[in-house]
Each structure stands twice: as structure tokens, then as C-alpha cells.
Amino acid sequence: MASRLSFVIIEPSALPANSTTIIFGALLFTLLLALSGCIRESDITAEQRAHQLSGELMCPVCDGQTIDGSNAQIAVDMRLKVRDLLDEGLTNAEVRDYFVIRYGEEILAAPERSGFNLLAWIVPVLIVLGAIGIALLSIKNMRRSGLESQSIGGTSVAIERNQDDLSDYLAQVDRDLGMSSDTNLSLNADSNSDVLKDSNETGISEKANS
Amino acid sequence: MADLGVMALMLGLALSAYSAIGAVVGEKIGMAELVVSARRALYMTTVAAAVASAALINAFVQNDFSIAYDADHSNTLMDRAFVWVAFYAGNEGSLLYILLALSVISAISVWFAPKRLARSMPWTIAILAIIQLFYFGVLTFAASPFELLDTVPLEGRGINPLLTHPGMFSHPPLLMGGLIAITIPFAFVSGALIAGNYGDDWIDVARVSALIGWGVLGTGMLLGAWWAYTILGWGGYWAWDPIENVALMPWLVLTAFIHSIMVQKRRGMFRMWNVALLNIAFVLAQLGMFINRGGPVVSVHSFAASTLGMIFLVFMLASLVFAFALFLWRMPQLKSDRAMESFVSREASFLINNFLFLSVMAVTLWGVLYPLFSDLARDVSVSVSAPYFDRANGPVLLGIVIMMGIGPLLPWRKASARSMKQWFVWPTLVGLIAIGVLVALEIQRPVAIFSFGVLAFVATSIAEEWWRGTAARHRSGDNWPLAWWRLVNGNRPRHGGYIAHLSILMLALGIIGTNFYQQRTDGALALGESLVLDNYRIEYVDNGDSSRPDRIAQWAEMSVYEIDPDDYKQEISFAKAQGSSGFTLKDSTLRPNDELIDTIEPWHGFYIDFNMASVRSGIRSTVVEDLYVIPRDFLADGRVSLAVSINPLAWWLWASGPFFILGTMVALWPQAAVERRPARKRLKDESEGEI
Numbered sequence: 001m002a003s004r005l006s007f008v009i010i011e012p013s014a015l016p017a018n019s020t021t022i023i024f025g026a027l028l029f030t031l032l033l034a035l036s037g038c039i040r041e042s043d044i045t046a047e048q049r050a051h052q053l054s055g056e057l058m059c060p061v062c063d064g065q066t067i068d069g070s071n072a073q074i075a076v077d078m079r080l081k082v083r084d085l086l087d088e089g090l091t092n093a094e095v096r097d098y099f100v101i102r103y104g105e106e107i108l109a110a111p112e113r114s115g116f117n118l119l120a121w122i123v124p125v126l127i128v129l130g131a132i133g134i135a136l137l138s139i140k141n142m143r144r145s146g147l148e149s150q151s152i153g154g155t156s157v158a159i160e161r162n163q164d165d166l167s168d169y170l171a172q173v174d175r176d177l178g179m180s181s182d183t184n185l186s187l188n189a190d191s192n193s194d195v196l197k198d199s200n201e202t203g204i205s206e207k208a209n210s
Numbered sequence: 211m212a213d214l215g216v217m218a219l220m221l222g223l224a225l226s227a228y229s230a231i232g233a234v235v236g237e238k239i240g241m242a243e244l245v246v247s248a249r250r251a252l253y254m255t256t257v258a259a260a261v262a263s264a265a266l267i268n269a270f271v272q273n274d275f276s277i278a279y280d281a282d283h284s285n286t287l288m289d290r291a292f293v294w295v296a297f298y299a300g301n302e303g304s305l306l307y308i309l310l311a312l313s314v315i316s317a318i319s320v321w322f323a324p325k326r327l328a329r330s331m332p333w334t335i336a337i338l339a340i341i342q343l344f345y346f347g348v349l350t351f352a353a354s355p356f357e358l359l360d361t362v363p364l365e366g367r368g369i370n371p372l373l374t375h376p377g378m379f380s381h382p383p384l385l386m387g388g389l390i391a392i393t394i395p396f397a398f399v400s401g402a403l404i405a406g407n408y409g410d411d412w413i414d415v416a417r418v419s420a421l422i423g424w425g426v427l428g429t430g431m432l433l434g435a436w437w438a439y440t441i442l443g444w445g446g447y448w449a450w451d452p453i454e455n456v457a458l459m460p461w462l463v464l465t466a467f468i469h470s471i472m473v474q475k476r477r478g479m480f481r482m483w484n485v486a487l488l489n490i491a492f493v494l495a496q497l498g499m500f501i502n503r504g505g506p507v508v509s510v511h512s513f514a515a516s517t518l519g520m521i522f523l524v525f526m527l528a529s530l531v532f533a534f535a536l537f538l539w540r541m542p543q544l545k546s547d548r549a550m551e552s553f554v555s556r557e558a559s560f561l562i563n564n565f566l567f568l569s570v571m572a573v574t575l576w577g578v579l580y581p582l583f584s585d586l587a588r589d590v591s592v593s594v595s596a597p598y599f600d601r602a603n604g605p606v607l608l609g610i611v612i613m614m615g616i617g618p619l620l621p622w623r624k625a626s627a628r629s630m631k632q633w634f635v636w637p638t639l640v641g642l643i644a645i646g647v648l649v650a651l652e653i654q655r656p657v658a659i660f661s662f663g664v665l666a667f668v669a670t671s672i673a674e675e676w677w678r679g680t681a682a683r684h685r686s687g688d689n690w691p692l693a694w695w696r697l698v699n700g701n702r703p704r705h706g707g708y709i710a711h712l713s714i715l716m717l718a719l720g721i722i723g724t725n726f727y728q729q730r731t732d733g734a735l736a737l738g739e740s741l742v743l744d745n746y747r748i749e750y751v752d753n754g755d756s757s758r759p760d761r762i763a764q765w766a767e768m769s770v771y772e773i774d775p776d777d778y779k780q781e782i783s784f785a786k787a788q789g790s791s792g793f794t795l796k797d798s799t800l801r802p803n804d805e806l807i808d809t810i811e812p813w814h815g816f817y818i819d820f821n822m823a824s825v826r827s828g829i830r831s832t833v834v835e836d837l838y839v840i841p842r843d844f845l846a847d848g849r850v851s852l853a854v855s856i857n858p859l860a861w862w863l864w865a866s867g868p869f870f871i872l873g874t875m876v877a878l879w880p881q882a883a884v885e886r887r888p889a890r891k892r893l894k895d896e897s898e899g900e901i
Binding site for chain 1: 442443444445446449451452479546549550551552553558561562564565566568569572573576577580584587588590591592593594595596597598601602603606729730731732786788789790791792823842843
């Protein structure tokens with residue numbers, strides 16, 4: 001999901017059409033592979049199911065531990081009970097209900113996804129969506145305010161921008177030559193290209209800025 | 211000894227009060243001498259805290275049980291090495307330790323503060339002094355570690371058995387130290403804002419101090435996980451317990467900060483945002499202190515029966531109000547120098563990564579507070595534990611890992627289509643191949659497979675960066691290792707970051723492996739019997755007693771064999787029919803292909819005075835998987851009851867630690883040419899007059 005998101009934020013113009021197709025094709029392929037894995041997921045043993053369930057039930061006498069992790073006697077008994085109930089053919093939900101009736105909702109390690117407790121699960125989704133939304137919006141706003149200040153900007157800004165534009169181009173040259181953007185000065189000095197020397201200077205000025 | 215400690219604390223109280231008032235008044239009336247003296251008073255609080263700590267440690271060394279804290283946390287049987295652990299084993303002592311750590315790092319950071327921050331130093335000193343004042347006050351009036359007992363007991367209660375583990379020498383001090391270290395960047399930035407120093411003068415000191423706090427806190431959490439894995443005997447390492455969460459939350463925010471501060475450093479952007487992040491981290495650290503001291507949520511870790519909750523709640527709310535007010539007051543001055551140019555740039559990806567970190571923090575906070583909320587809203591108690599956090603945070607954490615592969619590959623300002631293609635082809639390809647291979651190998655769990663693909667993607671992106679940079683240098687004449695070394699040295703913050711990223715990948719590998727592929731079984735063995743799980747046969751060979759006056763303790767010797775499942779066809783199919791993952795063998799005859807690979811000695815102790823069991827799990831660890839044997843109990847009939855699990859890739863969890871520390875150190879290591887100069891200059895300035 002998140003990887004797809006990262007492609008959503010890429011402007012369409014940033015990538016040529018065919019590479020977008022390739023990437024989306026690759027993603028689709030991945031998804032299919034993942035799905036095929038889903039189908040093959042084998043049945044798990046009753047013991048594994050019991051462990052899973054034990055990890056979802058809190059130990060009533062220990063602070064903040066599930067019965068799966070606790071060595072308290074009641075946890076041992078509850079683990080055995082879980083296994084018994086599963087052997088009797090109860091579903092996971094029925095086992096959970098069995099304990100909720102006896103110990104209250106507190107026995108569940110995670111609130112159920114129904115009723116009031118739905119709130120516990122919806123809020124995280126809202127938080128994450130909200131956070132991503134705010135991030136994208138603020139980038140958009142920062143871009144717009146940048147464009148405005150550019151049009152009314154004075155000469156100093158213009159000069160700085162010019163330099164920046166050049167350094168971007170030069171950084172591209174660096175990359176094309178197989179050097180990272182951090183390529184240090186001695187390396188650039190080795191090459192006799194004037195362009196690279198210039199990039200060298202902008203590199204210095206940028207470092208001085210920071 | 212107790213008197214000396216009390217006196218030192220009171221002296222520290224007076225000194226920190228003087229320092230706070232002196233710094234502010236001296237600044238306001240323009241009396242430089244008063245500010246200098248306030249600064250020196252702040253140095254002296256370190257001495258006061260150190261003397262009080264020494265007095266308490268000395269009491270432990272001498273078994274002075276007239277001091278209640280000593281009698282509660284030590285006895286004559288305790289190994290003397292644990293005196294250091296006993297020092298912070300309880301509520302009062304840990305507060306004293308926190309104060310000691312705070313005063314030491316305050317003094318160091320004020321001493322080495324860059325000269326260009328001179329204008330804001332009085333305020334920074336005042337903030338540090340006020341926070342110290344709070345701790346000196348608490349230790350003097352509310353939770354004195356030097357409380358005396360009316361009747362001196364002959365023997366102390368002893369140290370909490372769960373703390374007698376090597377990890378305890380460093381886990382609590384690092385964790386508490388990391389939490390309190392957030393105070394330093396907060397104090398420097400707040401000081402600069404109050405003084406109206408809006409420029410970027412505070413960037414370096416805030417970055418370095420935040421990075422130190424981040425590294426210390428992270429290491430502390432990892433050590434805690436390791437401790438839980440080896441000693442707590444529940445087979446896990448991270449329980450999403452409230453106390454773990456309150457340490458994790460500020461760490462997440464600091465992680466966001468150390469990324470976005472680089473944007474400010476390089477591009478002059480995100481100023482407001484960085485200040486906000488530090489404020490949030492500081493307030494969350496105070497929330498952590500509050501929940502630790504008798505907060506309203508249940509936890510295994512909290513200091514029992516602490517009445518300090520209210521005091522720390524008030525302090526937390528005060529810091530919240532202060533941070534928020536300061537931020538609102540100075541917000542208009544914190545504008546960015548430059549604008550964002552593209553969605554596809556490193557700064558944009560850092561902003562997105564920041565929001566992802568913050569949303570994990572917010573979701574975790576919501577989970578921590580939800581039980582309270584439910585109690586208040588409808589009077590029904592609920593629990594929010596690991597199953598909730600795994601599900602709620604897992605996807606976003608994976609998103610963060612994906613961003614870890616994307617962000618560093620993007621150039622500053624704006625990525626061109628060509629560079630994107632050039633840089634992302636290999637990582638994407640390797641990620642997809644990894645997924646394909648895992649599917650072909652019929653590995654189960656699609657979510658985990660996708661996650662492994664993501665890890666491969668990120669690892670390749672780092673390898674690609676290093677490969678291209680190193681190859682370029684190699685072409686210009688350096689040999690390979692030297693070329694790589696020069697590359698890393700050329701930009702240590704960046705390449706230290708890559709090393710830290712690698713450690714996170716290793717951690718993620720361990721988390722995915724143990725969470726998705728763990729196999730478990732329970733059983734009870736008599737001597738000579740064996741338990742078989744997957745490819746392992748564990749035979750109970752011998753046992754022994756290692757009881758001491760304070761505990762009933764036993765160990766078991768077990769031989770670990772690697773088996774060929776074909777030898778056990780009958781038993782395996784029978785166990786399957788029973789619904790069991792493993793099975794027990796009564797006789798000790800070996801099958802043809804059994805091969806002895808290891809011997810483990812799980813240990814189980816019951817501490818009478820504490821009514822508490824402590825275990826040392828028997829662990830056979832390899833790069834691929836851990837065989838992990840928890841001795842649950844030695845039964846009356848001579849059998850030992852075991853919980854056995856196979857934890858795939860668990861080794862990587864702990865292997866990530868050294869890389870995490872190394873990466874932090876590389877990123878921190880001062881750039882010689884830039885950083886040394888002000889330090890030398892300072893010495894000269896010092897003689898001419900301070901600040």
C-alpha cells in the first residue's frame with residue numbers, strides 16, 4: 001500500500017509513460033505473487049491456534065502480560081482451557097467470548113472491532129490518513145508560496161536560484177558520471193572539466209550555507 | 211552517610227534555584243557577572259548530584275541497612291557487582307540517577323556550547339536549572355532515597371531478581387539517560403527562541419545532542435529487548451507495554467527530528483517544524499517520566515506504589531504549556547528560507563517520513579490512552595496490548611521502511627525522471643526478485659514475503675549508493691576499502707545514517723522472522739525423555755541444584771540434536787493428528803540420522819522473599835533461527851515443564867545493535883576541520899571572560 005502511495009506522489013510528468021507502465025506492471029505482478037502465497041497458506045495445528053489465541057488473552061493477575069507469556073498458575077490453567085475449547089470444536093471467536101463472559105472485556109489483549117471499541121481501531125486509520133494528507137498538503141503549500149515569492153523575489157533571490165539551478169544540473173552531471181551527490185572535492189579536482197570545477201565551487205558555497 | 215546525601219541534595223536544590231534566578235535576572239538587568247555565576251552554579255549542581263549518588267552507592271557497598279532504600283533493594287548476599295544496579299533499582303534511586311545524568315550532560319553541553327549561542331545561553335541555563343530544580347525538589351521533599359528506618363534490620367530484602375542480569379547494568383541507565391537527554395536540545399532551542407535567536411545557530415548543538423539522546427535511548431531499548439528475551443521467560447522481546455511505549459514515542463519523534471534537521475541544515479527549511487518536533491519529544495519524555503512514576507496505566511515495569519504521579523503529571527502539563535506557548539509566540543519568526551520545489555525531492559520525502567513517524571507515535575499514544583478513555587467514557591475496562599499495536603502500527607512501520615529506501619536516493623530540491631529511473635531500477639528489481647524467490651521456495655505468509663521484498667529493496671538502495679560512490683573513487687586511484695572509507699568520511703552524517711539504516715533493516719528482519727514464522731510447543735520431560743519440534747530433538751540429560759538462601763533454583767542440561775524428519779515419520783503424523791506441533795519421546799535411543807549439535811542449560815529460580823520466578827532460557831542461536839527453551843517449572847515428580855520455540859532470524863535483532871551504535875557514532879563524529887576550531891577558540895575565550 002505504502003509503496004503505491006509513493007508512486008502516487010510522483011507527478012505524472014516526472015516519469016516517462018513507459019516506465020510508469022513498467023512499475024505498475026511490476027507491482028501488479030508482486031500483488032499476484034503475494035496472492036498466490038495467500039492461497040497456499042497451509043492449515044495450522046490446533047496447538048498453534050491455541051498459542052495464537054493465548055497471545056490474544058490477558059493474564060488476569062499479571063500486569064500487562066498475555067497468558068501466552070505468563071507463568072502464573074491461572075495463565076497455565078487458562079492455556080489448557082483454550083486448548084480444550086478448541087478441541088471441542090469452538091471457533092476462535094467463541095473461545096474469546098467464553099473468556100469475555102467470565103472475565104469481562106478486559107481479558108482481551110486488543111479491543112474487539114465492534115460497538116464502542118470500533119473507535120480504538122478507526123482512530124489509527126484517521127491518524128495515518130490525516131498525517132499523510134497534511135504532509136502532502138503542506139508540500140503543496142510550500143511549493144505554491146515558493147512560486148509566488150519567486151515571481152516577486154528580488155535580485156539576490158534570483159541569483160541564488162540561478163546558482164541553485166546550476167548546481168542541480170551539475171549534480172545531475174555528477175550522477176551521470178557515476179559519482180554520488182556527495183562526491184568530495186579532491187575527486188572533482190582530479191577531472192579537468194571546467195563544468196565540474198564550477199560544481200565544485202557551488203558545492204563549497206552550499207556547505208558554507210549550512 | 212545519609213546526612214551527607216541529604217545535605218548534598220539540599221545544596222543542589224539551592225544551587226539550581228540560584229542558577230535559574232541568576233541567569234534570568236542577570237540577563238534582564240544586563241549584569242554579565244551574575245550570568246557567569248549562574249552558569250558556574252549549574253556546573254556545581256553536578257557535584258551535588260554526584261556526592262548524593264556516591265553517598266547512596268557507598269551505603270550499598272557498606273550494607274548500611276539503616277537507610278530504607280538500601281534495605282529494600284539490597285542484602286548481604288547480593289553480588290557486589292550489582293551495587294550499581296541496586297542504585298537505580300527503585301523509585302528514589304532511579305530519580306537520583308536521572309538527576310545525576312541530567313546534571314552531567316547539562317554541564318557538558320553548557321561547557322561546550324558554541325560561542326555564537328552566547329546571547330541565548332542565559333535562557334538555556336535557566337531552563338536546565340529549572341528542570342534540575344524540579345528533580346532536586348522531588349528528591350528532597352517527596353522521594354528521598356536517604357529516608358532512615360527506626361529499627362535497623364539485620365538483613366536487607368535483596369535486589370529484585372529480575373534485575374540480576376548483565377543487561378541491567380546498561381539498559382535502565384541508558385533508557386533513563388536517553389529520555390532525560392532530550393532536555394538538552396530542548397533547552398538549547400527554547401533558549402534560542404526566547405532570546406530571539408532565530409537563525410540556524412542552534413542547528414549543530416541541537417542535532418548533536420538530539421542524536422546522542424536518540425542513540426542512547428535506542429540502545430537502551432534494544433538492550434531491554436535483549437534482556438526480556440533471555441531472562442523474562444515469555445519468549446518475546448517487545449510487549450508494547452505502556453512503559454516500553456512511552457520510551458518508544460519520544461524516540462520516534464527524535465528519529466523524525468534527526469532527519470528533518472538535515473533539511474534545515476542543508477536547505478534552510480522546516481525550521482518551525484524542527485522546533486515543534488523537539489517540543490513534542492520533550493513533552494513525551496515528561497509523559498514517560500509521569501507514567502513511570504505511578505501513572506494511571508498498568509505495566510510490568512512501573513515502580514510500585516509510587517505517590518509521585520501527581521507531581522510528575524503537573525510537571526508534564528507545565529512543560530506542555532511552556533513548550534506550546536513558546537512555540538506559538540515565536541512561530542511567526544520561524545519561516546523557511548526556501549520553498550519546496552517538488553514532491554519528488556529528498557526534502558519532500560523527509561517530510562512524509564516525518565509524518566509517518568509522528569503517526570506511529572500518535573497511534574501508540576492512542577493505544578496507551580484508550581483504556582483510560584474507555585474507563586471514563588463508558589466505565590468498561592479494556593486492555594490494549596501487543597495484538598492491537600502489531601496490527602495498528604505494523605503497516606505504517608513497513609511504510610517507513612519503504613521510505614527509507616526512497617528518500618536517500620532522491621536528490622535535494624527536485625528529482626528528474628532520468629535520475630529516478632537510474633537510481634530505482636536496481637533496488638526495485640532486486641526487491642521483486644527476492645519476492646519471486648521466496649514465493650518459488652513456497653515460503654508462506656504473503657505479508658512477510660512482501661516485507662522481505664521491501665527489505666531487499668532498501669538494502670539494495672544502500673548498496674547501490676555505496677557501490678557507485680566507492681567505484682568512482684576507485685577509478686580515481688584509491689583501493690577498494692580506502693575508497694569506501696573516504697566515501698563514508700566525506701559525508702559522515704549521511705553515511706552514518708546508512709549504517710543506522712542497515713541496522714534497522716537487520717532489526718526488521720528479526721521482527722518479521724519472529725513474528726510471522728515462530729513455531730512453539732509445550733511439554734514436560736522426565737530425565738532421559740526428549741521433545742521433538744521441527745528439526746530439533748531436545749533430550750533432558752541431567753539436572754542440578756543451585757539454590758541459595760534467598761532462592762530455590764535448578765538447572766537442566768539438555769542435548770540438542772538435529773534430526774532427519776524421515777526417521778520420525780510415524781510420530782510426526784501421529785502428533786499432527788493430535789493437533790500438536792511437537793511430541794515427546796519416552797526412550798533415549800537415538801535414530802540413525804540424529805546429530806548432536808549443542809548442549810543448553812536452561813535455569814529456573816524462585817525467589818522466596820519476592821514470591822517471584824526468574825529464568826534463564828536455554829538458547830541455541832544461529833543466523834537462521836534460535837532454538838529457545840524456557841524452563842517454566844521443575845515439577846514435584848521430577849519432570850521439567852518446558853515451553854520450546856523456534857524463533858527464525860532472531861539473531862538479527864541483536865546483531866543490529868552494534869551497527870546501530872556504529873552508525874550513530876559515525877554520524878556524530880565531528881567533522882575535524884569544522885568542529886575543532888571553535889573548541890580551541892573557546893579555551894582562549896574562557897580566560898577572557900565567559901559567555
